[in-house]
Amino acid sequence: MDVTVTPTPVGPMAAPPVSERAQARRETLRVLVRRPAFIIGNIVVYGWILTAVLGERITPYDPFNDFFIGHAPPSPEHWMGTDRLGRDVLSRVMVGSRDVLIVAPLAAMLGVIAGTLLGLVMGFYRGAIDDVLSRIIEAFLALPVVLVALLTLVVLGSSPLVVVFVVGTLFTPIVARTVRAAVLSERQLDYVTAARLRGESGPFILSREIFPNVLGPTVVEMTVRFGYAIFTVATLSFLGVGLQPPSPDWGLTVSEEYTNMISGVWWPTLFPALAIASTVVAVNLIADTLQSVLSE
Amino acid sequence: MARFISRRLLLSLITLWLLTTIVFIIANVLPNDVGRTILGPFAPQETVDALNERLGTDRPIIVRYVDTILGVVTLDFGESYVTGQAVLPQLAAAIGRSAKLAGLALLITIPLAITAGLYAARRRDRPADRGIVLLGVTSSSIPEFVTGTILVVVVGVQLRLLPVLATPPPNADIPTQIRYLLMPATAMAIVYFGYIARMTRAGTIEVLQSDYTRTAMMKGLTTGQTMRRHVLRNALIPTVAVIAVQIGYLFGGIIAVEKIFNYNGMGQTMLFAAQRKDIPMLTAGAIVIGVVYMVATLAADMVMAWMNPRIRLDVER
Numbered sequence: 001m002d003v004t005v006t007p008t009p010v011g012p013m014a015a016p017p018v019s020e021r022a023q024a025r026r027e028t029l030r031v032l033v034r035r036p037a038f039i040i041g042n043i044v045v046y047g048w049i050l051t052a053v054l055g056e057r058i059t060p061y062d063p064f065n066d067f068f069i070g071h072a073p074p075s076p077e078h079w080m081g082t083d084r085l086g087r088d089v090l091s092r093v094m095v096g097s098r099d100v101l102i103v104a105p106l107a108a109m110l111g112v113i114a115g116t117l118l119g120l121v122m123g124f125y126r127g128a129i130d131d132v133l134s135r136i137i138e139a140f141l142a143l144p145v146v147l148v149a150l151l152t153l154v155v156l157g158s159s160p161l162v163v164v165f166v167v168g169t170l171f172t173p174i175v176a177r178t179v180r181a182a183v184l185s186e187r188q189l190d191y192v193t194a195a196r197l198r199g200e201s202g203p204f205i206l207s208r209e210i211f212p213n214v215l216g217p218t219v220v221e222m223t224v225r226f227g228y229a230i231f232t233v234a235t236l237s238f239l240g241v242g243l244q245p246p247s248p249d250w251g252l253t254v255s256e257e258y259t260n261m262i263s264g265v266w267w268p269t270l271f272p273a274l275a276i277a278s279t280v281v282a283v284n285l286i287a288d289t290l291q292s293v294l295s296e
Numbered sequence: 297m298a299r300f301i302s303r304r305l306l307l308s309l310i311t312l313w314l315l316t317t318i319v320f321i322i323a324n325v326l327p328n329d330v331g332r333t334i335l336g337p338f339a340p341q342e343t344v345d346a347l348n349e350r351l352g353t354d355r356p357i358i359v360r361y362v363d364t365i366l367g368v369v370t371l372d373f374g375e376s377y378v379t380g381q382a383v384l385p386q387l388a389a390a391i392g393r394s395a396k397l398a399g400l401a402l403l404i405t406i407p408l409a410i411t412a413g414l415y416a417a418r419r420r421d422r423p424a425d426r427g428i429v430l431l432g433v434t435s436s437s438i439p440e441f442v443t444g445t446i447l448v449v450v451v452g453v454q455l456r457l458l459p460v461l462a463t464p465p466p467n468a469d470i471p472t473q474i475r476y477l478l479m480p481a482t483a484m485a486i487v488y489f490g491y492i493a494r495m496t497r498a499g500t501i502e503v504l505q506s507d508y509t510r511t512a513m514m515k516g517l518t519t520g521q522t523m524r525r526h527v528l529r530n531a532l533i534p535t536v537a538v539i540a541v542q543i544g545y546l547f548g549g550i551i552a553v554e555k556i557f558n559y560n561g562m563g564q565t566m567l568f569a570a571q572r573k574d575i576p577m578l579t580a581g582a583i584v585i586g587v588v589y590m591v592a593t594l595a596a597d598m599v600m601a602w603m604n605p606r607i608r609l610d611v612e613r
Contacts, residue, residue, distance in 0.1 A: 037430070135307075139314035141541075142586040142593075144548025147566065148322065151578045154570045155327050231439050235552050238441045239567060254445060258556060262460050266449040273445040277438045284437035288429075 021212070031293050038289040044282035048097040048275075055098070059091035063248055066091075071265045081267035083257060093271050096250040097279065099243045103160050103167075104229035110168025111229075112222045115175025120214075122176065123183025124206050130180075137173040145170045146235055153241040163242055167232050171225050178221050182214040216294040223287035227280055234276050250276045297601070304597055308590050313365070315586040320364050323579045324357065334377060334573040351377060351576065364579075373580035378572050383580040387565065391584065394554070394561030397462070398484070398546045400477050402539070405485035405492060410535060412489070413496025414523075417531075420501060428493060436490025441552035444483035448556065451479060462557035480557040484549055488542050495538040500531040533600050533607075540596030544589025 032038050056062060060079075068086040072078060080089035122130045145167075152166045186192065187210065195205045236242030237251030245252065250272035257268040327333040331348035348354040351374075352363065367373055373383040416428040452460035464476040503509060504527060512522045551563035558564075562581065569577035601607045 135310055136314055136318075138307075139311050139318055139586075142311060142315050142544060142589045143318070143582060144545050144585060144589075146548035146551060147582055147585060148319075150551070150566065150570050151319070151575075151582055152322050152326070154573055154578065155322060155333060155575065227437055231437065235439050235441060235549075238439075238552055239555065239570070241570060251439075251441075254441065255555075258445060258448075261445070261448050261453055264453060266453055269445050270449050273442045276442050277446075280437045280439070281434050284433050288433050 028293060032289060035289045035293070037285040041282040041285035041289070044278055045286070048279055049101060051094040052096075052098045052101060055095045059088070059094050061088040061091045063087060063091040063095045064246065071260070071268070074267055080271045083253070083268040084260065089268050089271055092248045092253065093250070093275050096248045096253065096272055096275060099160060099247050099249050100230055100233050100237075100251070100279075103164055103243070104233050105226055106164045107167035107171065107233065108222060108225040108229040110164060111171025111225050112175050112218065114168070114172040115221075116179050116218055118172065118176040119179025120183055120206055120211065123180040124187060124202065124210065133176075134180075137177055140170070140173040141177075145232055146239075149232065149236055150239060150241055153236065158241050158244060160243065163233060163236065167229055167236075171228070175221050175225065178217060179214060182217045183210055186210050186213050220287060220291045220294060223283065223290055227283040227287055230276070230280050230283060234280075300601055301598070304594060308594055311590055312368070312587065316365060316368050316583055317361075319579055319582045319586070320361055323575050324353070324360055324364075330575060334575060347377070368583060373583070374576045376569075376574055376577045378569075378574050378577070383577050386577075387562070387580060387584055390560065390562045390565040391588075393559070394547065394550055394563065396473070397477055397481055397553070397559065397561060398543070398550060400474065400481035401484035401488065401546065402543070404481055405488045406539065408485075409489045409492035410496050410532070413493040413535070414500055414528075414531075416493070416497045417500035417504060425497075429497070432490035432493045432497075434490070435486045436488070436494075438487070439552065440483050440487055440549040441556055443486050444480065444553050444556040447479050447483055460557070462554070462559035477559075480553045480559060483553050483556075484546065487549060488546070491538055491542060492535060496532065496535045499534040500527065503527050503531040506530075529603055533603055536596050536599050536603070537593075540592040541589075543592040544585065547585045547588065 051058065061068075064087070066088060068078070068082050068088070070082060070084050070086040072082045072086070074081045078088050078090065080093065083089055083092065118133065122133050148170055149163075149166050153162060156162050156166070192205060192209060195209050200209075233242050234249075234251035237249050238255045240255060243249040243252050245256075253272040254269050254276075257265070257272075260266075261269050324330065329344070329348070330351060330353040331344040331346075332339070335344055335347060345354070352360065355363075371384060373387075375381060376383050376386065379386075412428050412431075416425040419425045448460050451457050458479045459476050460479070462476050462480045464473045468476070509522060509526055512526045513519075517525070547562060550561065551566055553559075554561050554563035555567055562585070566578060566581045568574075569581065597607075
């Protein structure tokens with residue numbers, strides 16, 4: 001699937017003036033909506049957002065307060081069976097994205113904003129600050145995110161806000177390294193030299209000249225981090241230090257039910273697990289398409 | 297080469313010091329009272345004071361910091377708050393078991409992923425390549441515990457092909473051990489397949505476009521000869537780097553996998569420590585895993601420098 005970007009024909013003189021940047025953005029969007037992976041990814045993500053928002057209005061049963069026979073297998077009444085307390089698994093899966101789809105984007109945003117600021121400063125000013133921060137980032141990268149998050153959440157106690165803070169903080173060095181690399185290659189280009197010769201100040205060059213040009217990698221990093229945030233938060237919830245009961249969160253549900261798999265009760269575990277898989281794959285399809293389109 | 301190695305070792309020591317500091321800050325500075333954090337808000341103050349005295353957390357922060365650094369140097373990571381025994385022997389046994397699991401996962405994933413990456417690169421933009429890239433994105437984005445769950449349901453419960461718990465009976469021979477570890481190892485292998493395959497593909501595509509590959513082809517070498525003599529060595533350099541990074545991250549994903557398959561390795565040890573708020577054990581575990589990661593990346597750097605002289609000469613310059 002080779003997407004050849006045909007240059008938009010130059011319009012007649014009377015056409016309204018469109019800034020080049022807006023035009024480029026529209027062009028990118030046009031290429032994106034032709035990629036099936038991008039479309040499918042968006043449909044899945046928005047689908048889960050929709051079921052989470054509509055919630056009890058569209059679920060077949062009350063996901064929290066309707067109790068039937070426990071661990072009933074899938075049937076026409078309960079398409080995905082019931083869980084250990086007799087609640088409808090389908091209804092709970094439908095609202096299961098509620099917490100993770102709030103916590104994960106916030107964590108990703110925190111990580112990307114802090115990481116971008118750090119990366120911009122490190123890449124542009126170089127020198128001693130860059131050396132020191134680079135070594136600290138190196139040390140952070142030596143520690144698996146899930147393990148450090150586990151330690152931190154044990155120390156601080158778990159709440160959605162702490163999870164956002166911890167995951168966001170642990171993503172910061174990873175983002176900073178990516179943005180720093182992008183800035184390093186930009187700062188050697190002529191337009192930066194030109195701005196310097198014009199006598200522009202460092203902060204001006206950084207924010208008005210370099211930042212718009214590293215926006216592409218930053219947007220990609222945002223989507224990639226969003227995917228990893230769902231991955232990480234789901235894992236932490238499964239380990240018991242992420243989202244807490246009575247949240248219908250998928251990862252938490254898997255951790256509450258997985259021991260019953262061995263005795264043949266697989267439905268309360270498998271369906272939330274598949275829901276997690278569909279969401280992370282969807283987000284990563286979006287991220288991957290964005291990356292390939294923006295790097296063309 | 298000697299200068300390259302010594303420089304790289306020095307940087308590793310700095311990283312080790314910094315990562316110990318990070319873990320120390322999380323475990324000792326974030327909570328203002330370690331004993332209270334462990335015992336919870338309802339424990340009587342005398343019990344908390346006694347625990348702080350036993351753990352040494354009643355001393356000033358600077359003293360504790362120096363103590364932690366000295367502990368890393370002398371391989372003394374203190375005592376578990378739960379068992380009262382030295383942390384390191386327990387961790388060492390657990391790491392050994394986890395290394396078996398992680399090793400099997402890497403053995404499964406590395407050959408498959410490198411083959412897939414090379415194959416995709418040579419068929420760039422054709423359906424086979426797109427399929428492999430899509431498979432890579434999918435496999436690397438699904439958490440290990442989700443893949444593990446699906447495997448247990450399908451392979452263990454429905455098909456009854458493999459045991460659903462990973463711990464083999466005592467004194468099991470090696471084939472039996474592998475049988476028990478196969479499912480958890482596969483759950484981990486799937487995540488790493490994506491990273492390694494994509495990195496191999498990217499590295500190979502870059503080398504295939506290079507002038508020296510074109511020269512090799514034009515001077516009449518067969519495709520096989522070009523691949524063996526010119527492409528592979530350079531194409532696999534980024535792959536070596538990513539494998540080393542994954543060895544460290546393997547120990548992050550292993551926590552969830554060991555929980556699902558009830559395997560008594562490093563991950564399970566960390567999780568039990570977390571549930572009992574055994575902060576000394578968690579601290580030691582994090583540092584030890586950081587060291588494993590550093591040794592892996594150090595080894596990778598050596599291999600990369602050996603594969604490409606430009607890397608080692610660049611540092612020496």
